[in-house]
Amino acid sequence: MSSPEMVDYIRTMIRGDHEANDRIEARLDEIGWDGFPTLLGAVFYFAVNRRFDERTVPGEIMRFVADMRASTPAGTPEIDANAAERLIRAAVDPGIETNIDPQMAGRVQGLVILQILGDGAISDEDLDALLVEAADLASRV
Template sequence: MTISPEMVEYIRTMVKGDHAANDRIEAKLDAQGWDDFPTLLGAVFYFAVNRRFGASTTAADVMVFVAEMRAAAPAGSPEIDANAAESLVRAALDPSLDLDIDPQMAGRIQGLAILHILSSPHTTDEDLDDLLANAVEAARRA
């Protein structure tokens, strides 16, 4: 598994809202290839969701989160399926759950959830660095 530094920076600039840097990194990744990016995105999603929710999370908590996430989506964002989003969040909290979600939809949900969770003013640069480092380590083991 090859997780390039550019992939990590792509996620960091996305979360930080640094659109110019994100566009530059995206162009570089378009030339290099995105082969292992879905694995990294899934790992970041897993750690972000588990950072956001505790052990006592209910189905209602997940539904409220997904509704808030969809309402806060940037203008022009692709529509995401609420049921698929709820299933994906629940599966991040309980990996024993089976999923049957279109990979493209899963990627959109993961990206939006990562933005919604990690763009919070409560996420420090150090928090983001730690989460990304954990996600890279997990993705390399996958």
Template sequence: MVDYLRTMIKGDLDANSRIEAQLDEKGWDDFPKLLGAVFFLAVDRQFGDDASAAEIVQFVAEMRAKAPVDPAVIDANAAETLIKSALDPALDHDVESEMIGRIQTLTIMHVLGAEDVSDDDLDDVLEEAVQLVGRL
């Protein structure tokens, strides 16, 4: 599953499709946990411990504008809410699970697919996410 995320983030569509087919056969059981952990780490990388509402709104607007999909499939308010809840676990949200997956995926691609993220940086984030999931 880590290789699936790595190829998705790096834009290696052929490898990503092959890995996706393998996962379709093996199962995606732990993928939501891994995706959530990588999302949390990506949000932390982007904002650190604190972010203003304006910074989050700006980030979501930029992320949606650069999205490789129709930005309409990502609800801006839901994205802002989910990012805020990643920064402050005390916050609750009612974002639907399908939308959560879309937001998490797009956020991960936007933050970790940025030009300033090296392969080593990406590997470190993915390894940390695996460790986080192992502690759940």
């Protein structure tokens, strides 16, 4: 079960509110991160499905991943392009096998969420609705 702090953590991450994000991260370090990977996966699912669908050609996903990797700030841990493409395709087509290292999957999910939803790409109202829907989905998994 995800906590309200986890939802706020993702919201502040997307909005680029680093001070609040650091404060919430410290709080989560105290109370625990149980359920966070499930919530992050749900937000990833909804973010990807805002940007891509089953008609998206593989080349478009490859370009998206290449652009995302090129725009990632220096010092950010490297992500595996093949893993990123496979995770994105699997969010659109649940029949695709992902078997990806959980740490790599988490890094990919975080970067994809920022790439799709960050920099003002989503209104506060739409972001809140997406986070409520993701928290609801995560609570049922």
